[in-house]
Amino acid sequence: MSIEAVVFDLDGVIIDTEEVWEEVRRGYVAEHGREFLPDTQTRMMGMSTGEWSTHLSAEVGVPRAPEQVAADVLARMAERYRADLPLIPGSVDAVRRLAADFPIALASSSARLLIDQVLETAGITGLFRTTLSTEEVPRGKPEPDVYLEATKRLGLSPEVCAAVEDSSNGLRSAGAAGLKVIAVPHGVYPPADDALALASLVIKNLDELTVEAVRKLG
Template identity: 55%
Template sequence: MPLLAVVFDLDGVLIDSEPVWEEVRRGYVADRGGRWLPDTQERLMGMSTVEWARYIADDLIDGVTAEEVAYEVIDRMTQRYQEALPLLPGAETVVRRMAAHRPLGLSSSSPRALIDLVLGKLGVDFLFRATVSTEEVDRGKPAPDGYLTVAAQLEVPARACVAIEDSSNGLRSAHAAEMTVIAVPRPAHPPAPDALALAAHVADDLDEITPELVEVIHK
């Protein structure tokens, strides 16, 4: 099956957002008198908004609802992104390079408001034919729902897509959707070995991702 689309993740691929998410959520939990556990950040990566808000409300903080958690944390994240967008090197260039080659999609665990804010500030929102937040599907990563939905919106089979991911749950999600996966691991949060093994190619950075590469690994 020929390659018909390229699907990006957002957090950890185009923006170095995980440190911001961790700082904001840690600060929120601390402000509410909660407890941040040793495995909290790893557990939160890839969760949908509903999932991480429920986890924080149920396991980390007393006397707060998941809805309150989501609203207040996303508001803090919006303020941080409006102040400065933590772009990763080559982010805008790789999006434009790949958009000139194949239709683009995006499947992200970020809430819709942050997806639209980031792509708009980056000036590439018009290059994506489909974008999906896992808050808009039944299950977050590592389930394949987000990737399957973006493929459906692009009107292509998931097997005809290459996905670009960084995290363990993201790699598992794209692979479960039967997409060919490129891993671009972040040193601060390296994926688990079993998840990394699902990738057809491991790239050192975004500059390595080219039309030639995606065509070769998809065959």
Template identity: 60%
Template sequence: MPLEAIVFDLDGVLIDSEPVWEEVRRGYVASHGGRWLPDTQQRLMGMSTVEWARYIATDLVDGVTAEEVAYAVIDEMSQRYAAGPPLLPGAEDAVHRLAAYRPLGLASSSPRALIDLVLGQLGVDGLFRATLSTEEVDAGKPAPDGYLAVAGQMEVPPEDCVAIEDSSNGLRSAHAAGMTVVAIPREAHPPSDDALALAAHVAKDLDELTPALLTAL
């Protein structure tokens, strides 16, 4: 099949935000007398806003609503990003390089407010034909909903898209949508072996993403 579009994840692919998310959500749980479990961070990765806020309010903290959790955490994340998001090396160049080659989409578990904030601060918002937060679909990653919705917005069959992902749930989501997946694992939160096996290519960094590589896949 021809390559018609490239769909990026945001957190862990273009920005090194997973440590910030963990610090902010862990801090929220601690400040409300909650309990952070050994598998909490891995479970949260890929969840939509509704899903992670409900999980924290139900399983980790007593006496708060999911709406209160989401508002407090997203507000703190916005403040952390105000001085500039934690951009990963090669992110801006990769976006510009690939946008000149094929239409770009973005499917992120971040809330819409943070997606727009980050892309606007980087000055690349105009390079994406479609962007989507999984809070705008029925289910977050590893469900394929977000990737399928972005492909639909771009009017491109998902099987003609390459997705760029880093996490286990993200890899599973893009693969379930029928996309060819390129993994760029993050050392701090590496994907599981079974999820990584779903990738057509494992790249060491964003600089490795070239039109020639993606076309060959």
């Protein structure tokens, strides 16, 4: 069964923003006299906007409604992106390279506002057949919803699609949806062993994400 399409994650694959997200959200929480719980950062990786803002409000204890938490944090993230878009080396080339041979999609936990801004700034918006935020499906990663919807929009079954992911929850999401999983582990936030075990291919950097490597997954 050959691979017919590729679905990219955004944060940690195209842009290196996990540290930015952590810095912005930790700072926001601290301004309200609260601290991350021991597992807050790990849990939020892959959560949708509604899920992580609810976590910060209801569990971490930020004294604001989740909707306000989300608006505040997203505004700060957008400001950071406007000042300096932290593209991962080789990411734009990898997207362009695969888009020349496969239909490609994007399945991200970022808000629609940030997805659109990143792709426009990077000059790759038109390369994607469809882009999805977990805001637009019932459940965020590690649930399979966003990948199932992305492949549906591509008109393909998950089994003939490959996903490019970095985080534990992203790998679990793509694996649960039935895609072939390509892992690009993040150096600062490496995926858990059980999540990495779901990958059909593990690469060290995006220069290794070639058309030939993807075709071999089939």
